[in-house]
Amino acid sequence: MAEALWYNEPAKAWSMGLPIGNGRIGAVVLSEIDKETWSFNEISFWSGRSEPSPKAYGGKAAIKEIQARYLGGDFTGGKLLAEQYLQPPKKNYGTNLTVAKINLAFDQSSAAISNFRRELSLDEAVASAQYMVGDHNYRRETLVSNCHQILVSQISTDSSQGISLTLSISSENSDFTVASMGNALEFQAHALESAHSDGKCGVRGRGIVKITAPGGSIQVNNEKLMVKDAKSILVFLTFNTDFRQANNNWMSLALAQLKHAQSYTYEQLKTDHMNDHQSLYRRVSINLGSNERAALPTNERQSRFKEAGFDDPSLFALYFQYGRYLTISGTRANSPLPLHLQGLWNDGEASKMNWSCDYHLDINTQMNYFPTEMANLSECHAPLIDYIETLAQDGKTTAKQFYGSPGWVAHVFSNVWGFTDPGWEVSWGLNVTGGLWIASHMIEHFEYTQDKTFLSEIAFPILKKSAEFYLDYMTVEPISRCLVTGPSVSPENSFFTGDAKDGEQQLSLGPTIDTILIRDLFKFLIKAGSQLNTDAGFCSRLKDALTKLPPFKIGKKGQLQEWLEDCEESQPDHRHLSHTIALCRSDQITPRHSPALAESIRVTLANRQARADLEDIEFTAALFGLNFARLNEGDSALEHVGHLIGELCFENLLSYSKAGVAGAESSIFVIDGNFGGAAVVGEMLLRSSDSEIDLLPALPLKWPSGFVRGLRARGNLEFDIKWEDGNLTLVTLKAFSPGRVTLYYKNYQVHLSFYSLEVIWLSNSLELLSKA
Incomplete structure (x- = not known):
């Protein structure tokens, strides 16, 4: 190596x-x-210390009053009440x-x-x-x-x-x-x-x-x-x-x-x-090809990257392995805490400004762990799993004191002191599914490992308590009769209601990101309850609620709606793309099964890219890459990862957020781009859901020949993949749990069943070559 x-x-x-x-x-x-x-x-x-949640901060009555304002179209009145009941002061957060x-x-x-x-x-x-x-x-x-x-x-x-x-x-x-x-x-x-x-x-x-x-x-x-x-x-x-x-x-x-x-x-x-x-x-080796640029110092390769049309395939492979290196170096099974905004390292800049070097729960901390399972580093998920357990415990008080609800909740960010309350400005602090979003990594960990002990003893109880909160907290929208969250934000975006007197708004009922996360939560718990033969009555409630969640909607511009209504974005160049996780981090939208919705996300991406003043930062580039990989557009995915490596990383290839974004006076080291970029490279070569796996789904023209060994897929599977001249040549599947899956490559597909520890070799047309 x-x-x-x-x-x-x-x-x-x-x-x-x-x-x-x-x-x-x-x-x-x-x-x-x-x-x-x-x-x-x-x-x-x-710095900082543990601070208790307010003993009385509105509770159920206040939430119902706020929701009634929004249901009646009173956005200004609803926001005023939210500021009164859901905007605690900042204390010793640290x-x-x-x-x-x-x-x-x-x-x-x-x-x-x-x-x-x-x-x-x-x-x-x-x-x-x-x-x-x-x-x-x-x-x-x-x-x-x-x-x-x-x-x-x-x-x-x-x-x-x-x-x-x-x-x-x-x-x-x-x-x-x-x-x-x-x-x-x-x-x-x-x-x-x-x-x-x-x-x-x-x-x-x-x-x-x-x-x-x-x-x-x-x-x-x-x-x-x-x-x-x-x-x-x-x-x-x-x-x-x-x-x-x-x-x-x-x-x-x-x-x-x-x-x-x-x-x-x-x-x-x-x-x-x-x-x-x-x-x-x-555990993983990768070769995407090479040329003469591979012999240059890393900073020279990086500085020439864009000019060369990102034609340095081994630099993409290096970046993927760098993401794996940073995972191993930054978050181990015995780590007392998970990766924060800057991973394990700290240049001191974020600590001095309003950002804080903390746990942002509206994309950053999640993205830190995007490649962990796929990159065959499942043990490295342990510190995050432990942290989620802590959040779930601390979030019980927040659920009770602020919402009068059972279960647990956490919001836009957290710290090491158990902070789960709303942020101290409702415009960004009321991300009411932030805790659920990070807890979805428990779902991912199980899907990859098939660890039934983890499911029964850790994941199911914690996720069930999260579901209890949303079942109690959501309200019925009277026109559609759908269950909606709110007041909540679509991180960290804002919109116009269509009524000039409302001005710019952030809070609403049923932002799309909330529905995506809750739908995945309910579906997973229903399936897990059946596997574990437990909580039949509760799962029946989830099945009923699942049918009442709002459907996806396509807006007048052809975009996937970010909010329940087709609102005009007040900042259409915004860096967050939260609602696109339905495609890039979930299987709720796929080109194969929901092509019209997949196209609406393509439009959403095009609309953002068309903005000359797009907030061009590290995690946005990674999200573009992940979405294009899921749209099977390898060349577009490559462009965004190339942009990330060449123009949104320092000389040491650590990613950063550009000066001018979110109040930053200088470019600030934020490590999520490293992990997001590594995840994109992996997704271009192997994509998996609970029942389907795609081989080389987004292979770009600039990687005509190569191989990858040791990539993991959902179902506790491991793959070695080799290709030449842009075409698959050989696949090796290693199963570590029994199961079945549908495997796709271009126009080929095969339904496979396998035993634990079985090895299967397939040809370029997915024909069975041998088993062992």
Whole structure:
């Protein structure tokens, strides 16, 4: 495996640094000749604190009153009441913060320097930098071990003069101290900031940096570690926080982790780390073809990408594997929390503004996990599943206090403190299906794994409680007699009612996104209840309610309606495309079974693309790509992923949101584009639903020959696919659960039944070649 990001120029800014991580602690490595900086982060290092929901905030009576206003067409009155009853004040919500910067300053020779190269090996999960001074080699390697819970760096040379360096620690946190501890530095950090909390509350953490340098000398001076004339230097970094800790035992973890790591050689630590990482990473291999651009440094390939018409197929493959690498590095089965807005890393920008580096539940957190199951990394879903369980528990209070309803609910975003209330502005804060949207990943996890224990013990009870909320909360629209949600938003868009006095509105009854999510929820629970032979009465209620949900509607412009009525968008260039998940994240709309509705989404996409002032950001590009992949338009999907890679990613290929969008003064790192882009590449090659699988459904002309091995499909299936000259040549299906499926390729289809652990080989026309 040779997948790597590499550069022949130093990293002078965070956006050029290389991300490493173990699912809990992460760093972005900025390598220059005479210095190196590790921007260091920890997933639970949050400001803020837990805040209780208001004990009385309207409840059922207020909701009925608000719904009555909207049912009567009184949008202005309904919004005023919503602001009164569903707009709690912002308290100590908090944000994830960068912990510190570890600064390495090298006493570098002034002799001629050559052959500089820095690299992130996706297969080894090691960030490195190497160069020559005269005839001598210098090399740095940095990794973050999951099995040993420590960051380790080896710095070495073959020069007899060795290496001299000074290590110091700095932080933007106001409550941050560094003290010497033998040949080590201890640092204590308190996550404080005043943009999202009162500046007085947050997580505390303790870390240790230790250096060993056989053959060299080490001194400690003014809270700095100074090494002289060492041919090989090891730097160890450990850090832990008091998040969810009942006592102070966490304070001793850093020293224990350090002592444990030092009982191993660097070679042993690296081998353990690589074996652990590769046990996940090497499950999938991909080859989309190659050309001469593959030999260029990553930043040069990226800068030439658009000009070359995105004709660099191996860069798409690299981006797909980079998404898998970031998943493995950012969210592991033992991670205490899932990926946030910036994954596991943090450039500090979102933390300083109204965004917050948190859990956005109206696309961002979901997109972080779009490729997880498909990319054969199912275990990496565990932190999100655990987080959903927490949301479901905390959301019970919100359901009761704000809505007077049973079950649970969460809204537009959340934090590590159990925030599930509406946001503090109804215009965006009343995304009443945000919690359900993130909980739909439980449905996806089951569909891919077929884990009946997970279904019965975790997914079904939590999703049932979500359904209980919506059954109680929804109201009947008197003209259509449909069950509708509301007041709710279609994230984070707005519309005109047609009545000039109403002006721009955000809240309504029955936005399409709500109906999509609730329909999928009810359908899944009905099927799961039958499989588990449980809750027959409740499932009967769901069946009745399912028939009363509003149907999809096509608007006067030929678009899929985003709201219950054919409202005019007040911002037709908006970045959110929430209602299109009926196609790109659900099987409610498909070209095969509902071509007219699929065409309405094509029109929706065309209308957005036609806007010169489209809010062109990372997750929007990924959503365009996902939708075109589901429309079987591979060349269009490729254009959008290419645009994402070439124009919406920094030099380190981490995606960003452009300056000017949602109040951002500069381009802000947001990692969901990396995962969304990886999901698009996967969907172009393999698409699955509960009962149907499409092979190479959106293969673009620029990937005429290639293969992919190890992609997963719903039904607990794994596929190896090979193609040449734009045509399928061989398919291998590995079944890990018994079942049946209809397989499609172009005009061919075959109905397959299989046993657990059965392997099936199929030809280019889906004819059975053999079974084992």
